[in-house]
Amino acid sequence: MLRTLGRITTLSTLLALALLVRPALAGAPLKPCRLDGIPNELQCGSLKRPLDPARPDGVSIDVHYVVVPALARNKQPDAVLLLAGGPGQSAINVAARVLPRLARLNNRRDLVFIDQRGTGKSAPLECADDSQLPITEQLEAGAQLRRLEACRNQLESLLYGRDGGLRFFTTTIAMQDMEAVREALGVPQWNLVGASYGTRAALEYLRQFPSRVRRTVIDGVAPPDMVLPASFSTDTQAALDKLFDANAKTHPALRDDWQRLLASLPRRVTVAQPLTGAPETFMVDRELLLRAVRPPLYQPALAAALPAALHIAATEGRFDGLFGLTSAFGSGKGMKLAMGMHFAVMCAEDVPRLADATDSPGKDFARMDAEGYARMCKTWPRGDVPADFYRIPPAPSPVLLMSGGADPATPPRHGERVAKALAVGHPERVQHLVVPEAGHGVSAVNCVRDLMFRFIDAKADAEALPQDGACAVRIPRPVAFQPVQAPAQGGAAK
Known part of the structure; x- marks a missing residue:
């Protein structure tokens, strides 16, 4: 419950304190809490x-959320x-990492972080941490399959995993949880910010509950129809080829060198194992x-070191x-995935x-x-997915893509397809911003944070779009890293 006000003896004192103490969101069963990396008290x-x-009378799970007032x-x-x-x-878990990007929005708007079912504290479908395992155990397909089994x-031994319970962690059901939280918090409409x-x-929340969304930002567009395992080969190959061309x-x-x-x-x-230093x-x-070269491509700063690593x-x-770069991606708090939930969605x-996928496999990554x-x-265990899940209806409100x-996973071709579907009937409601040299996640670019703020903060829908993204479009690719060579005897470093 919200923090109590203490014993109030007069009506006038009660009214005065009521004006001073403002809950984060009305109607929510909230209590004060703290998160590592965030100095302020949260709810x-x-x-x-x-x-x-x-x-509804069967097994229940607890969906956890945090409000940054x-x-x-x-x-x-x-x-x-x-x-x-x-x-x-x-x-x-990722709140502390992304909060700086949303700081201006947080001035006059509450920020809400909900652990989607299967992640964090919401009936987690987590597998054992493999970050300390030998490199070959982390990346080799057979070892991954054995760990997943x-x-x-x-997970099937857990209360919510028994009797086919792993089938109920689909995106469609999870968005119904998000809607229930909105109702519990008394929020009239969300401003959605989704990444990857x-x-x-x-998009699925927008499809199911169009009237409950005011504005939507989607960064690194992964639409429901992309058939990720097939598109992954096509898009990673394109990103790798672009790296070769950029460093020609x-x-x-x-x-x-690659061939x-x-x-x-x-x-x-x-x-040396990157985390433990032990030789392997x-x-x-x-x-x-191929599995080792893919992760650095997500972040241009890491990809800048790939040419030297591949040459050596x-x-x-x-x-x-090379393996150090692979481990560098995904390290840090909040980056670990609940792999059980990952496969519940993907499977x-x-x-x-997959049989109907039209993506052409990359020449190196193939199938x-x-x-x-x-x-x-x-x-x-495979959950049921409604046919309409794969349909993207016209946008009922402004959407910034x-x-x-x-990006080796969600490049512009997916955003273009989604923008076209959303814009049917109301093209003024949709804008697709492409940052040519950005990797997986454009919101990390400093000036994009202000752009997102202006989009969401605009009072009228007609004022929300278009936004000027020239500041981001002009950002160049990071210069390729050149390793410093140890100086020869009596010489200077080169």
């Missing part, structure tokens, strides 16, 4: 929800809801290399730099449509991801 709550919507006394009633990525990321067996998989969640002047032999590296596999290498010796095959691996046989929404997810989903041109 936390939870809501009981049926695991299976068709059985608006700073200004004269606040706006439409809160901002952050929809996390993954699928499998905890919105609450063990994880599924463990959170864009799919935002500084690293003219980069493509040759030489592929041709040298399989090979036995010894590297293992066999690198083609699939392991190809010419000197040293892989420490229900994407993998069943690696499609085949891998098909194997992993073979025995995973953002895509990074160097």
Whole structure:
């Protein structure tokens, strides 16, 4: 419950204190709480929800949420809801990381972070942490499959995992939880901010509850129809080829280095485990290399070090730099995914449509991801997905889409398709901002934060769009990293 006011002895004192003490959101069962990385006191709550919507009297789960209260006394009633990525990321765990991007919005609007069912504290479907495992165990497909099978067996022993309970963690059901939280908090309308998989969640919320959304920002568009395991090959290949082209002047032999590296596999290498520093010796095959090169492509700052890492691996046989970059992506609080929830979504929404996917496989990545997810989903309980889930209706309110041109997972081609569907009948309600040299996530660009603020803060829909994104579009790709060579005896470093 909200913090009590203490014993009040007179009506006038009660009224005076009531004016001074303002709850974050009216009608919510909230209590004061703290989160690591956020200095201010927050408000936390939870809501009981049926695991299976068709059985409201059956097994229930607790959906947890955090409210970051608006700073200004004269606040706006439409809160901002952050929809996390993954699928499998905890919105609450990532709150401290994304709060700086939403700081201006937080001046007059509450920010709400809901752990989607299956993540964080909301009936988590978490598998054992593999970050300390040997590198080959982390990346090798067979080892991943064995860990997932063990994880599924463990999750099916939980109360909400028994009797097919893992089928009820789809995006559609999860958005019904979000709507229930909105009602409990007394928010008239959300301003949705979704990133990566959170864009799919935002589109599904918008489809189910169009009148409950005031504005929508989707960053790194992952629409429901993208068939992720198939598109992953196409889009990662395009990002890798773009890296080669962008570094053609500084690293003219980069493509040759890449082909030489592929041709040298399989090979036995010894590297230091990036987190523990312990030396590991293992066999690198083609699939392991492809899995290692993908994560740095998500972030241009990491990708800038790939040319040097690939050159050293190809010419000197040293892989420490490459595997160090792989581990650097995804490190830090809030980045770990609840892999059980990840596969609950993927196995229900994407993998069943693989046979109908139209994406052309990348020449290097081929069908690696499609085949891998098909194997992993073979025995995973599969939830029901309504046919309309894959339909994107016209936007009922303004939507700002953002895509990074160097994104290996959700490049502009997906945002273009979604923008076209949303704009039917009302093109003025939709804008697609493409930042050519950005990776996975455009909102990390400083000036985009102000753009998002102006979009959501605009009083009238007609004033919300278009927004001027020239500040972001002009940002160049980070210059390729050049390793410093140790000086020769008596010489200077080069």
